[in-house]
Amino acid sequence: MVSTADMDLTELRRDLHAHPEVGWTEFRTTALLAEELDERGFDLHLGSDAVAPGERLGVPDDDTLTAAEERARDEGAPEEYLEEMDGITGVVAEKTYGDGSGPTVGIRVDIDALKRQEATDDDHRPAREGFVSTHDGEMHACGHDGHATIGLGLARELDESSGFDGTLKLFFQPAEEGGRGGLPMSRTEHLTDVDHLLAVHLGLGRETGTVIASYERPLANAKLDVTFEGEPAHAGGEPNAGRNALQAAATAIQNLYGIPRHADGVTRINVGEVYSPNAQNVISERATMRVEVRGRTAELNEYMLDRARSIIDGAATAHQVDVETSLYGKTTTFEADDDLVETVVDAASGADGVDEVVGRVDFGASEDASYLIREVQENGGTATYVGIGASNPAGHHTARFDIDEDSLPIGVDVLARTVRSL
Ligand SMILES: [Zn+2]
Known part of the structure; x- marks a missing residue:
């Protein structure tokens, strides 16, 4: 059995990087996250409680799902959580800190990999340093290994010293690639009471130390x-x-x-x-x-x-x-809320390792966090999509994509500071 409890952020990201799982097959990733979150006292929502099953798009056939689940088992995914997932990936985890009088803050991170081959030569750091993908034709080529790590890192950080009297809800979303998991996750009841939602993405062409408080207006x-x-x-x-x-x-x-x-x-x-x-x-x-x-x-x-x-x-x-x-x-598309963008700008400006904070930037591409964001906004909450620079040596979705791991603690710190100041 594998456990993430003893892994630091870099080790965790490298373990996930070596075991990439494409959309709707994130069995090992989900089970490992669930295990540590459970140990940390989070309430877990798994399987059909994490995403509305009937709303799922682009789901692979049953043989593919069964094979992926079996592989996850072989690769140390804890059985208890695989069973609870009942064939459906993704997890929503919530925990109330302090007296619970503060807001409910949602954090959305995606966890899926891409269908593509990773470079295996020594010029590519994951290969050189021994954490290249062990799954043929699958690769974390968009940084979602880092996103999952930041989500869990935030849970660790707030457990250490919360400084927050509200409820934290972590949305570990499956199947972002292709825009397949956002809609079904938005059609659960977990977003209706979220006062503020922060989605997060690493890289996107920005250097480590740069934070974008709001990527917005993605194309539908x-x-x-x-x-x-x-x-x-x-x-x-x-x-x-x-x-x-x-x-x-x-x-x-x-x-x-x-x-x-x-x-x-x-x-x-x-x-x-x-x-x-x-x-x-x-x-x-x-x-x-x-x-x-x-x-x-x-x-x-x-x-x-x-x-x-x-x-x-x-x-x-x-x-x-x-x-x-x-x-x-x-x-779909969205625009971020002014108040929350300002809160992120202020929080990021004080974070370790951050030397440039940018307010609003147009997205250009598309993102299915848009459905979660709009759900929160339609219920009277506020939302934004935060970018954390990660000095990518090659473009997203390419065989040599990688992230600067110094971006991981920066991501955790920016989110923790934002949560505490809400
Ligand atoms: Zn991505």
């Missing part, structure tokens, strides 16, 4: 998985007997990029993958396609999603094939 995003089903035929012998799935995909692609720009603001469209393996003389019977749309607002994203769906359906009709479209992931 939706991802679609599309399958066209036609009828195969010999392309020379009897092409008229076929119904060409690949042709439908091609028609869709051409027209997707032609969705009109919108007067209300920025939109995006991209087709990232088309797959239909056939010999040259076969009319394709099946083609799959992965598409994403984005918009400056949730409404613009809906506009793109709606247009994309009708083009995909129209392409299927035009070529007399069937089509099935499923939502893989979805995020």
Whole structure:
């Protein structure tokens, strides 16, 4: 059995880095976090109590989930918590400090890895120093190993000397990549009483020592998985007997990029993958396609999603094939609250190792913490998304991504100071 109790922040981050788990398979990560939080007296919400199961997006098939859970068991995940999770990853943990008269503060950190191969040569520090991914084709290439570490680090820090008389709720969110875990976590009852929510991200091109009090206005995003089903035929012998799935995909692609720009603001469209393996003389019977749309607002994203769906359906009709479209992931947008941004600026300015604090910065990319943030705001609370510089030697999602581990105690300190000052 593995236990995180004796690991310092760097050791913990390296252990998680060596055992990356992609979205909805974070069994080992969740169980280890749950174990230490339990020992620290937190109330735990696991499994269908951590995320609304019916709202989960982009869930891998049962075989993949079972294999991932088995691997977690083999790699020392404590059985008790695996059982409580009942096949669903992620954990919400809460604890009241002092007399409990203060606010309820939520901290959201994501815990999933990416589907990609990590570099294994000596120029890459995790390889050189022995904590490179041991899972083929999976890698912590976005710093979520560090986010999970900061979340647990904050629990340790407040246990040491709380200086806080309220309730801390830690949201360890699964499946951020692809925008799959935020929505189901936001559809639990755990956010309704949160007065202030802080989401946190390491890196994002900033040097260690820089803190961004608010990344905001991410683009709303939706991802679609599309399958066209036609009828195969010999392309020379009897092409008229076929119904060409690949042709439908091609028609869709051409027209997707032609969705009109919108007067209300920025939109995006991209087709990232088309797959239909056939010999040259076969009319394709099946083609799959992965598409994403984005918009400056949730409404613009809906506009793109709606247009994309009708083009995909129209392409299927035009070529007399069937089509099935499923939502893989979805995020929305948000703006941070002034009061909370100011609180973070003040708190970060006094934190050890921080030499630059920036107020508000536009996000550019998309983020599914947006659903948690909006849920809190709609219930009258305030929220912001904090960036902690981590001097990344290579870009996010690349094979040589890494974080400067000095950013970990900075992240803990910034959050602890913010919590104490609320
Ligand atoms: Zn990320």
